[in-house]
Amino acid sequence: MVQQSISIIRVPFGLGAGRPGSENGPDSMMKFGLVKKLEGLGYDVRADYNIRLPEGIKSPPGSKMKHIEEVLAIAALLGEAVYESVEDGHIPLVLGGDHSIAMGSLAGLNRHYSNMGVIWVDAHSDLNTELTSPSGNMHGISLAVGLGLSHIKLKQIAEGAVPLKAENCVIIGARDLDRDEKAMIRSSGMTCYTMHEIDRLGIEKVVQEALRIAGNGTDGVHLSFDIDSVDPIEAPGTGTPVRGGLSYREAHLLLELMSESGRITSADFVEVNPLLDRNNQTSKLAVEFIGSLFGSRIL
């Protein structure tokens, strides 16, 4: 990380997911010592943003994509908060909430950075569009929105935001891709390290390559970390778990390497669902992982 002050942005919003609970993620991560952990690592921590849905926003029933108005309202408010905090010189740390909120992070950051790279750590690719989504859940389209592949554009969320360049985007940890998402990955020119590549190359090589690709010629690198990238044995508290994910150590090493690189300029931690968790294992794990991203080490 390049700066010394972190702005925690809580987004207690879960309507982009198919099942409730991720709206409790931010409070749960805060409860399990996130601020203390970051302060212990030497950061000045502020947690003054809490992004809530304004009253009266409700999508009309019957549309294919569910809760689209709510998702867009949250994204606009989050975009403002992220932009403000990065302009003020803080590192934005966005706590979800479901992964649809990443649209807001990407849009807001895009107003500050002129050419941003993105590393998307996820069991999924979130590259459906409103035309291809099998579920109608908005958390499955957020990266597509970032890349300008959806009808929803970043510039409707934050004025002046331009789409990400696919060649600066990298997915790590994918193992559950819908048919049209696979085609999208192939045709878009982005890089996707599925679990297969992680098995073959090792997580260290994959992360070094990802940092090189997302960092090449870019003026910022955003990490969007979906906790379902991690194996459900370690992270059961999430709405769309998929077996065969990152091990506990692989996830830590990934974040330690990102920290060491000094290239990550903002992050989302999303899809922690305390309602589905076992003894708060997943919330506690997320706090540990955020620690690794911000410099916590074994020795």
Ligand SMILES: NC(=[NH2+])NCCC[C@H](N)C(=O)O
């Ligand atoms: N952020 C997530 N957990 N996304 C899960 C997406 C699952 C599936 N691909 C869909 O479009 O509905």
Ligand SMILES: [Mn+2]
């Ligand atoms: Mn996701």
Ligand SMILES: [Mn+2]
């Ligand atoms: Mn996911």
